[in-house]
Amino acid sequence: xxxxxxxxxxxxxxxxxxxxxxxxxxxxxxxxxxxxxxxxxxxxxxxxxxxxxxxxxxxxxxxxxxxxxxxxxxxxxxxxxxxxxxxxxxxxxxxxxxxxxxxxxxxxxxxxxxxxxxxxxxxxxxxxxxxxxxxxxxxxxxxxxxxxxxxxxxxxxxxxxxxxxxxxxxxxxxxxxxxxxxxxxxxxxxxxxxxxxxxxxxxxxxxxxxxxxxxxxxxxxxxxxxxxxxxxxxxxxxxxxxxxxxxxxxxxxxxxxxxxxxxxxxxxxxxxxxxxxxxxxxxxxxxxxxxxxxxxxxxxxxxxxxxxxxxxxxxxxxxxxxxxxxxxxxxxxxxxxxxxxxxxxxxxxxxxxxxxxxxxxxxxxxxxxxxxxxxxxxxxxxxxxxxxxxxxxxxxxxxxxxx
Numbered sequence: 439x440x441x442x443x444x445x446x447x448x449x450x451x452x453x454x455x456x457x458x459x460x461x462x463x464x465x466x467x468x469x470x471x472x473x474x475x476x477x478x479x480x481x482x483x484x485x486x487x488x489x490x491x492x493x494x495x496x497x498x499x500x501x502x503x504x505x506x507x508x509x510x511x512x513x514x515x516x517x518x519x520x521x522x523x524x525x526x527x528x529x530x531x532x533x534x535x536x537x538x539x540x541x542x543x544x545x546x547x548x549x550x551x552x553x554x555x556x557x558x559x560x561x562x563x564x565x566x567x568x569x570x571x572x573x574x575x576x577x578x579x580x581x582x583x584x585x586x587x588x589x590x591x592x593x594x595x596x597x598x599x600x601x602x603x604x605x606x607x608x609x610x611x612x613x614x615x616x617x618x619x620x621x622x623x624x625x626x627x628x629x630x631x632x633x634x635x636x637x638x639x640x641x642x643x644x645x646x647x648x649x650x651x652x653x654x655x656x657x658x659x660x661x662x663x664x665x666x667x668x669x670x671x672x673x674x675x676x677x678x679x680x681x682x683x684x685x686x687x688x689x690x691x692x693x694x695x696x697x698x699x700x701x702x703x704x705x706x707x708x709x710x711x712x713x714x715x716x717x718x719x720x721x722x723x724x725x726x727x728x729x730x731x732x733x734x735x736x737x738x739x740x741x742x743x744x745x746x747x748x749x750x751x752x753x754x755x756x757x758x759x760x761x762x763x764x765x766x767x768x769x770x771x772x773x774x775x776x777x778x779x780x781x782x783x784x785x786x787x788x789x790x791x792x793x794x795x796x797x798x799x800x801x802x803x804x805x806x807x808x809x810x811x812x813x814x815x816x817x818x819x820x821x822x823x824x825x826x827x828x829x830x831x832x833x834x835x836x837x838x839x840x841x
Contacts, residue, residue, distance in 0.1 A: 467583045468561045470747030471539050477501070477741065478533030479512040480526060482545035482689075483660050488720065489689035489713040490659065490731075494544040494567060496714075497733025500766075504738040507745065511536045516548070519662045526551035527558075534562065540744050542567060542737070545659070546622060549578065556585045563744045567733065568622065573753035575822055583751045588736050590770035591757045593629040593800075593824065594793055595729030596685075598773045599710045600633025601789045602726040603683040605641065605782035606708055610648050613676030613684040615669060615693050616655040619840045623687060625827040627653050630685050631834050632799040633789070641785050646833065652681065653836030659689045670696055677707050683726070685710045694721025708777070718776050725776040727786070732769055755821070760794035800824055805832040 479498050483491040491514060502508050513529045515521065521529070526548045530541045540563035543552040549569050556564040562584060569587040570576040603612045612634055614627050631651045638649045654676070657666040669688055673696035676684050686693035686709060697709035698721045711717035711728050718725035736756055743749040756770030764772040773790070775783060789797075802813030806829040813819055829838040 467749045467751065468539075468563055468744070470749075471563070471745045473745065474507045474509075475505075475539055475741065475745050476509045476511060476537045478530060478536070478538030478541040479510060480516050480529055480533070480541065480543050480548065481512065481514040482517050482547065483515060485512065485514040487660070487689055487714075488691050488717050489711075491544065491689065493714045493731045494542070494733055497731070497737045498542070500734025501738040501741045504734070505741050505745070508741060511538055516545075517658075517662075519665060527555040530555045534559070539563060540565065540741065544568075546620070547618075547659075552585070553580055553582075556582050560584050563740075563749060565737070565740060570753060570825065572751050573755075576753070577826060581751065584749075585751050586740050586749075586754065587752075588733075588740075588754045588756070590731050590733075590736075591755055592626055592729060592731065592771050594758055595763075595771045595773045596626045596629035597633030597636075597793070597799060598786060598789060599685050599727065599729045600630040600635070601637040601641075602775075602778060602782060602786050603630070603685055603708075603710060604634040604637040604649065605785040606726055606778065607683045609680050609682045610638075610644075611650040611652070611679075611681040611683075613673075613681035614651065614653040614687060614836070615672055615676070615684055616653050616687045616836070617659045617689070618657055619655050619837060621826050621828075623655075624830060624838065625824055626687060627836075628827055628831045628834065629799075630687075631831060635833065636799055637785055637789065641788070649833075650680075651834050652676070653830060653834060655837060656688060661690065661692070669693070673697070673709070674700075677705065682707045683709065686712045689713060691717055691720045694718065694725050697721055697724040710776075715772070715774060718774070723777055726778055726782070727773055727776040729771065729773050732766060732772055735767060736770060755825075760790075763790060806830070807832055807834060807838050 481491040485495040542565040544567040546568040552566045564585040566587040568589050570578050571580045572587040638644050669692040673693050677700050684693045693709040694711050697707050700707045708726050710726050715730040717728050759765045759769035800819040802817040803815040804813040806812045
């Protein structure tokens, strides 16, 4: 009898262990969508903002063109100012009501809402653009079989933007028009600085101490009157205080619009917009180039997986296509050159060539803004050290954290 009790107890313990283990594992992926799939896209700004949201919208248009049987429904301006009292997960629910079986959340400030939605809808495919929830080595790792997190390695193209700025500036003063402050925006601003400093020292043979790189944040991805700083005024302040090149990190095109205005008034300045391949159109003649996202190939691949039943929850941090950084079918990020001098254009080409051959600017010695050692001499940063950059780098001025 005692032996029987022991066996029963052991069996119960084993079953409890299996149950706990099963609960720890993510649920199975949603069933294959089949030959037809309605995709829902949630965008933080207007779908035609000539910036981040339009890049995502166009990326989905690419997926529709490449994958037969697909249809898109979308909601833009999904932010608290434009849609007060409505959560992003509620907006996603409205797309599901329109038969969407795949929802793409296209801004990293939607991460919590995306997690909430994905957990509540294990039968719906979820793409989190710019998130890191499915990165096993990431701080925000939350394994969900129905979610894929995607980001492009924009760090490279921001470095290229920095090179274009350094090769152009006549004052040695570069401004960086930043959105809100977080890991992503810090590492991208720092990437632009690293590129600028590299060109300043290695191509122009100038003293790095003479390069001024100033960051000013507006408080969100784009202007919200009464909530953020006005990016037009911030750009004007840069141009009026000695900066003759402004690199934009916000979703919209105020930097190039102001550069065009100042140049028309007789003060030659330049700007570099962001996110969208055609963002230079609003500042022709003053735009040095544009680093942009090409979401289409990654979106199309994951849409195909959802339809074919080959979907698996995972994280992507996608690189440029170094054979051709502007190939629309292969690269995740690119850089289109604008109004560059011959010397600056050659500098950009040389730098892209060096990057393609393994040049790594995330290598020590590098200090953080407060003087703390970030990377020792010869030490290369890990992906985690880059992604989760906690401060701006030494040599940059501006806030590193929100007050």
